[in-house]
Amino acid sequence: MRLLHTADWHIGRRLHGFDLTDVQEDAFKQIEQIAIDEKVDGILLAGDLYDRGMPSENSVSLLNKMIQKLNLEDRLPIYAISGNHDSAIRLSTGAPWFEATKFYMATSIEQAFQPITVGNSQIFLLPYFEPFAAQQYFENEKITHLDQAVKAVVEKIKTLFDPAKKHILVAHFFVAGSSVTDSETQLSVGGLAEVPLSVLSDFDYVALGHLHGRQALQADNAAYSGSPVKFSLSEADQEKGVYILDTENMERTFKALQPLRDVTRLHDSFEKLTNPIYYEKIGRKDYFGITLTDTKPIPNVLARLREIYPNIVSLDREKGYQPSINPRSLNVKNQNPMELLDQFYESIAKEDLTEQQKKWAENALGKANREVQK
Amino acid sequence: MRLLHTADWHIGRRLHGFDLTDVQEDAFKQIEQIAIDEKVDGILLAGDLYDRGMPSENSVSLLNKMIQKLNLEDRLPIYAISGNHDSAIRLSTGAPWFEATKFYMATSIEQAFQPITVGNSQIFLLPYFEPFAAQQYFENEKITHLDQAVKAVVEKIKTLFDPAKKHILVAHFFVAGSSVTDSETQLSVGGLAEVPLSVLSDFDYVALGHLHGRQALQADNAAYSGSPVKFSLSEADQEKGVYILDTENMERTFKALQPLRDVTRLHDSFEKLTNPIYYEKIGRKDYFGITLTDTKPIPNVLARLREIYPNIVSLDREKGYQPSINPRSLNVKNQNPMELLDQFYESIAKEDLTEQQKKWAENALGKANREVQK
Structure with missing residues (x-):
């Protein structure tokens, strides 16, 4: 069986005020094409479908369209969970009807214990949840941190393991030791919100969401697919895409996406950046972080x-x-105001005051002094 | 065939700051019980399911539960439309999946032209829409008012009439001449937002939503079911409930609901209202509009x-x-301050100042005068 692993679509996300709708739509179409070309048997969608719990009507319309395309038109099974950016309640709307067409949308912890058996595998869907939800579910007030909560969940999941099957987990959390970017919301609010990789060792594959770079975690049996789109400048050098998982040997293959508009850093002089010989060679419609x-x-x-x-x-x-001279080291009180201004201007502008500028400044200072003496 | 006609659930609505959740839940349970007792073949739900386009998570959770109960557990077909309070886009989430269990959720004008044939009837679902949507759909810029829009829609619907069937329309708008209460949002924004009853004459029954009192319209082939719950003091004297429609003879029977907490007016003296002999006889948990x-x-x-x-x-x-003397008619400047106060107090409080009050006022006035003369 072949499964496509994706996550963190964050529909509705903006990049420094820019609307990413068409970039996200384009990435979706590429994902759909990969699913078709690779003849996958289903999509693992590991949370953060929306960027916010209360998505706009445009976002709702867009995600609805995407899911309908994959599940109703392309007839691809979808194994999805809610992430920390999603409203579990809103995302659960319609879920009881979706299973008729093999669209599984898990939004609460107890759904992790209803594995879906398909092909050679059992798929467990563990949505993002707060430790408190596990505390309630297990009626165990000692569960206060995410690592304890996931450990308890995994212990229970293991009792449901069919030894004749492979075991796949779809989950949305931070695996200890993973590397982060600027675009993920920190999960930890006064608690240890990290799950050690060792807790996940009995799964054949853990399809993770939450971190936006696929390089965030290096593990044999677990991976972040990363987001399909770059959401911050800190992701400029990342290659975005999806994984194709072969459940026979649990090997995963990365399939890259080509962004409609990339996120790129430019680092050069103003003169060079504004020279047509330079800029006509590059994709000027990209999102640029420019360092002059x-x-x-x-x-x-x-x-x-x-x-x-x-x-x-x-x-x-x-x-x-940054001024080249530390102003605090100057003996300010004993210096001539014009000298001070001269130094200040030079430290900021990296050039001297012109004769005309000096004349203006001297006039202004003279006038100010006369006012004070009145 | 027997159909239950209800509308204007307005899940999430508050009454002067009071949460109506349990009142709405209780009304729902009564509606469900009526549907079961009356052995209806389906529910006509004529819009304004939510009170707002962006309902809270609690509201989403509550409505999802209600619809699942009716459609998935009780296996009742639901013929629903969005109203002016609903977000059509949000409400359409999952709709393509719902039809498998005969839950029809129409949210856009073109769905009015996909009749559902069931029993002896064709059911047409016309959601709330803006005239502009009809202008676009019919590519006719002359459609600027709701009456023109509905007329065009009805003309097209009639081309789809199966003469061997009865024709039922589920719709959400203001029928000209209907009476209003305080709790409906006016649809008209600079346009004539009324639909003449004559436009609807070719339907055997029009199950309407929008107005909250079932008495709003008196017509043979069209009715507002009204809301299941009272949403304003102006509805205090209304009886709330649902209609049972018999599609053989198109006769409708009203089934009343008993409110968990009623909305009631009290009009009496403070003394009487606070007398246990009086108040122990009435439902003190009701929502009261009190006039002393x-x-x-x-x-x-x-x-x-x-x-x-x-x-x-x-x-x-x-x-x-209301003061009994118009203060502007007093010759204020030439009057003694104590006399003025006396008159003012009498006009407001309907009684004279006591001797003690006079003494306090004289002391205060004396002190104020001494301050001014300093």
């Missing part, structure tokens, strides 16, 4: 760059505007 | 009444606090 090597002030820098690169998500200077 | 006949000030009146009637939704005076 310039030190001098550049009037209207953002507006001028946006004429060339319409989707700038951040702009900074390599060396910042 | 008293004219004198009553300290802490609301708090004292709430000790007896915990759910007071409004409190006013029969005669208000």
Whole structure:
């Protein structure tokens, strides 16, 4: 059996104010095509379908369309769970009807104990949950942290193991030791919200959601598929895609997606970035995080760059505007105001005051002094 | 065939700040019981399932439970439409799956032209829609008002009529000449949002939603079921319930619901309302709109009444606090301050200042005068 593993669609997400709808739609179409080309037997969708618990009507419409396409038109079974960004209650709407077409949408902890047997495997769907939900479910007040909660869940799941089958878990949490990016919401609020990999060792494969980079975890029997779309500049260098899992040997193959608009860093001088010879070679519609090597002030820098690169998500200077002299080390009280201004201007603008600027400053200082003496 | 006609559940609605969840749940259970007792073949649910387009998680959970109970457990077909309070997009979530169990959830105008043939009838589901949607659907920019829009829709529906069948329409709009209460949202925003009854004359029955009182419209072939719960004081005297429609003769029978907590007006003196002989005979947990006949000030009146009637939704005076003398007619500048106070107090409190009150006022006035003269 072949399964496609994806997660963290975050429908409705924005990137520094930019609407990602068409990028997400395009990534979806690629995922659908991969599912068809690879003749998969189902989709593992490991949580964070929406970016927020109260998604907009546009987001609801978009996700509904995607799920209907996969499940009703392409007739692909879907094994889905809710993530920490989803409202479990909202996402559960209609779920009892969905199973008739093999769309399994698990949103509460007890559903983890209703394995779906398909092909050579048992699939367990464990949605994102708070330790408190496990405390209630197991009636055990000692469960206060996520690692304890997942351990209890896994112990119970193991009692349901059919030894003749492979065991696949779909889950949404942070596995201890994984590396993070800027775009994931930290799960831990005053608690240890990490699950040690060892807790998951009895599964043949754990299809994880939550972390947005597939490199976040290096493990034989567990992987984050990562998000299909880059959600922050810190993901600029990641390759996004999905896994195809072969349940015979539990080998996974990564299938990359080509972003409609990539998230890219540019690091160069203003002169070079605004030179057609440079920018005509690159995809100017990408989302750019630009770091300028310039030190001098550049009037209207953002507006001028946006004429060339319409989707700038951040702009900074390599060396910042850090003054080269620490102002606190200056003996300020004993210095001539014009000298101080001169030094200050030089430290910020990396150039000297012009003669005209000096004249203006001297006039202003003279006027200010006369006011004080009155 | 027998159908139950209900509408305007408005799950999530509050009554002057009071949560109606348990009242709505109780009304639902009664509706379910009527459906079972009357052995109906289906439920017509004519819009405004939710009170708002973005319902809370509690509301989503409650409505999901109700629909699942009726359709999946009781195996009752449901013929539902979205109303002006619903988000059509949100309510459409899962709809393509629902039809497998005969739960029809229509949320867009084109679904009105997909009649469901069942028993001796064709059922047409016309959700609430804006005239603009009809303008787009019919590609006719002359459609700007609701009456024109519904007329165009009905003309098209009639081309789909099977002459061997009865024709039932489920719809959510304001029929011209109907009477309103305080709890319906006016549909008309700068447009004529009324549908003449004559437009509906070719239907054997029009199961309407939108107006909350079943008496709103008097017609042979069309009725508002009204809401199952009272949503305002102006509905205090209404009897709430559902219709049972017999599709053989198109006769409808009203089945009343008993409210868990009623909405009631009380109109009496404070003394009487706080007398156990009076209040121990009535359902003190009801929602009360109280009008006091008293004219004198009553300290802490609301708090004292709430000790007896915990759910007071409004409190006013029969005669208000209207002063009997128009203060503007007084020759204020030439009058003694004590006389003015005397007149003012009498006009508001309907009684004279006591000797003690006069003494306090004189002391205060004297002190104020001395301050001014300093």
